[in-house]
Amino acid sequence: MNEINQRRMQYFYEVLTQGSIREAAETLNTAPSVVTRQIRLLEKELAVTLFERHPRGLQPNEASEIVLEYCRSCHSHQKRLETYLQEMRELQRGYIRLAVNQGYIGPLMDDVLNDFCRQYPRLKIHVETVLTNEAVTQVMQDIAHIGLAHNPPDVPELRSCARAKRLVRLVVGKNHVLARQHKVTVADVLRYPLALFSSSAGLSQILQALEESEKIRLTPTLTTNSITVLERFVNAGKGVAFMVTSLKPEVEEVHGLVPLEVENLILSNTESRLFVRRGRPLSAAVNQLVRQIITQLSLFK
Numbered sequence: 001m002n003e004i005n006q007r008r009m010q011y012f013y014e015v016l017t018q019g020s021i022r023e024a025a026e027t028l029n030t031a032p033s034v035v036t037r038q039i040r041l042l043e044k045e046l047a048v049t050l051f052e053r054h055p056r057g058l059q060p061n062e063a064s065e066i067v068l069e070y071c072r073s074c075h076s077h078q079k080r081l082e083t084y085l086q087e088m089r090e091l092q093r094g095y096i097r098l099a100v101n102q103g104y105i106g107p108l109m110d111d112v113l114n115d116f117c118r119q120y121p122r123l124k125i126h127v128e129t130v131l132t133n134e135a136v137t138q139v140m141q142d143i144a145h146i147g148l149a150h151n152p153p154d155v156p157e158l159r160s161c162a163r164a165k166r167l168v169r170l171v172v173g174k175n176h177v178l179a180r181q182h183k184v185t186v187a188d189v190l191r192y193p194l195a196l197f198s199s200s201a202g203l204s205q206i207l208q209a210l211e212e213s214e215k216i217r218l219t220p221t222l223t224t225n226s227i228t229v230l231e232r233f234v235n236a237g238k239g240v241a242f243m244v245t246s247l248k249p250e251v252e253e254v255h256g257l258v259p260l261e262v263e264n265l266i267l268s269n270t271e272s273r274l275f276v277r278r279g280r281p282l283s284a285a286v287n288q289l290v291r292q293i294i295t296q297l298s299l300f301k
Helices: 006-018 021-028 032-046 062-089 102-119 132-140 202-214 227-235 249-254 284-296
Strands: 051-054 057-060 095-100 124-129 146-150 158-166 168-173 194-197 222-224 240-244 257-262 270-277
Touching: 006 021, 006 032, 006 062, 021 032, 057 062, 062 284, 095 102, 095 132, 095 284, 102 124, 102 146, 102 284, 132 146, 132 158, 132 202, 132 270, 146 202, 146 284, 158 284, 168 227, 194 202, 194 227, 202 240, 202 270, 222 227, 227 240, 227 257, 270 284
Parallel strands: 095 124, 095 146, 194 222, 194 240
Antiparallel strands: 051 057, 146 270, 158 270, 168 240, 168 257
16 A cells, blocks of 8 residues: 555545534535545545445545544654654653763763753753763764763864863872872873873873883773772872863862872863764753853853
8 A cells, every 4th residue: 555645534534523524514615526636636645445435425434534543642642753853842741962081071960961850850961981082982973962072083074162272280199199289291100100091092092102202101090981099000109191181170180089180281182072962953951951061060160
């Protein structure tokens, strides 16, 4: 069976509910002959007789009852669709998935998401902590709507919504011998056990550039994709780690970390970025969250 002509279905529905061709024509603001012709075309299309023809008019048969049920189902689905779309426009329905570096979770929650969830309690939000490469992959493959990551690669598939310059610092424990210094050299770093993020993190690209510029090789004692692991490693003793400094200096104090400037311009030339896939149609809810991240996240102020 070919695709059903919905306009003819509307003519059929009016004939059945109004009880006659003439009354259906008045409701549809057309001539009775037009209604009659559309009913005959629908019967031909469905390969079934819908009405018994009698001198006193049309009499619906069993097939017409089945088609009427289909009509009502279509109307119901259309109304439901209209309701859902209206709710989406009014941010009363929708799903948003974010792929975010772990280091941004605290500020993102405090500055944006807690308020956003209170404003739009019927929206469903999923936040996944990932390394930079995974954030890029999820956004490019439409797994995540929004990515927030440190130093993602410049690729044409991504559209940057906001950028902010960041500083990479060496972090040490508050009792570490280097903690009394404001600035250290790369040679100082090499004297201590080193913890680094995994190679899929955005920071790893910066450190590779550092190695090339300094003609050195960073040999970590520990690699991880977890900020918590790095913090515990640093606080446990003499170890050091490279990290992007917090948006709020007091966070380092709470975790017992002391950020130190390293004498190399490469470490002062990185950025955090909010991004989406270029060309992907975004819902009203996603666009609203992007706007609020740009205007409310302290990173971008």
